[in-house]
Amino acid sequence: RLEEKPDPWRSEALRHLLVLDDDPDMCAFVVHAAVSAGYEATSSTDFEKFKAGLTPSTSVVVVDLMMPEVDGIQVLRYLGSQSYASEVILISGYDRKVLKVAEQLAEALGLNIRAAIQKPVTLNRLQETLTKRGDARRQSPAGLASGDSLTDREALRRAITHDQLLVHYQPQFYLKTRKLA
Secondary structure, eight states: OOOOOOOTTSGGGOOEEEEEOSOHHHHHHHHHHHHHTTOEEEEESSHHHHHHHOOTTEEEEEEESOOSSSOHHHHHHHHHHTTOOSEEEEEESSOHHHHHHHHHHHHHTTOEEEEEEESSOOHHHHHHHHHSSSOTTOBOTTSOBTTSOTTOHHHHHHHHHTTOOOOOOOOOBOTTTOOBO
């Protein structure tokens, strides 16, 4: 008899959050919000400890952009260099324009930004951000939120079942013979 293994793409399996903020009180606040939203959560005020705590099971990281020891942009560059594929939430006391630029940089680095939140942040706003799956601002043509990408097997099964996929094919030709490949 085969033992059923847990599906690593199911949302229950991907519920670990890691916080990097220089303020221990802010770390505790984000951890509290994350736990109340159903996450396992840990935090760090030290970038090296943050890097050590970043594991394949980490599904969301929360990063403060304004820290004295390490710049938040350096953290984003590090995550990009590691091909970090899970979601990132930016939190900062910087103004909205700086947050937007940081968000654009993170996306250019290949990071999956769930939200960019300006401090001070309320518990309700943070919990709302943590409980939504993916960023509602980004919608795919099939109407699936970006968190429901093709790697989300259940979302793909639902889309197939409900005829929600619109597939476009691009013909390919051999250049030398000009024949269809």
